[in-house]
Amino acid sequence: MKLTRADISRTALVVAPALLGCVLRHDTADGPVAVRLTEVEAYEGADDPGSHAYRGRTARNAVMFGDAGHLYVYRHLGLHHCVNLVCGPPGRASAVLLRAGEVVEGEKLAWARRDARGVVRRAVDLARGPARLTVALGLDLGHNGADVLGGSGLTLTAGERGVAAARSGPRVGVSGAGGDGELHPWRFWLAGDPTVSAYRRA
DNA sequence: GAAACGATTTGCT
């Protein structure tokens, strides 16, 4: 079943765990690649010191202040890309960072994209990590602002797996996520899933 | 106009 705009118009803390098990699919000229999300992180916009939106709206993070359901893609360290799904309510600038997933369709194409950039040994590593997930899906800065609910070749469908297996904990690589990790357990993942990235303290 | 920094990945010791 396809998710509705209303489903992802709630605050990131509600949307993030709901996204676990959902499948994000990207159709391109080369073919489709679909990823079942296994790990995400919530970013609460202007109130969250770890968010790019913390210091207000800028040219880069403008998408996060827009409507829910759009992708916020940005370049990190000049080398990698990371993807967020913008949540609601409008103006809150809350978003969910897609950290890892399992390639469930178009694995061959995902491998081809990966081979051109580096070396990954196992299939579970194809989308294990924010930047790898982006590569596997074939997303780049050109998809910044793309709508996952309409056009853009993107579709988001609800997963068959419930949130029962979901766990939460401190976010990764975010200053401020370590000390208040227990107060802000805004990282969610599917317990026991091999495609969940290894935890590294901030 | 210049400098510092970052929601990571990869490769080498």
Next chain:
DNA sequence: GCAAATCGTTTCT
């Protein structure tokens, strides 16, 4: 296990 790579955005002078 640790450090380098690399560049756009943000912030300070």
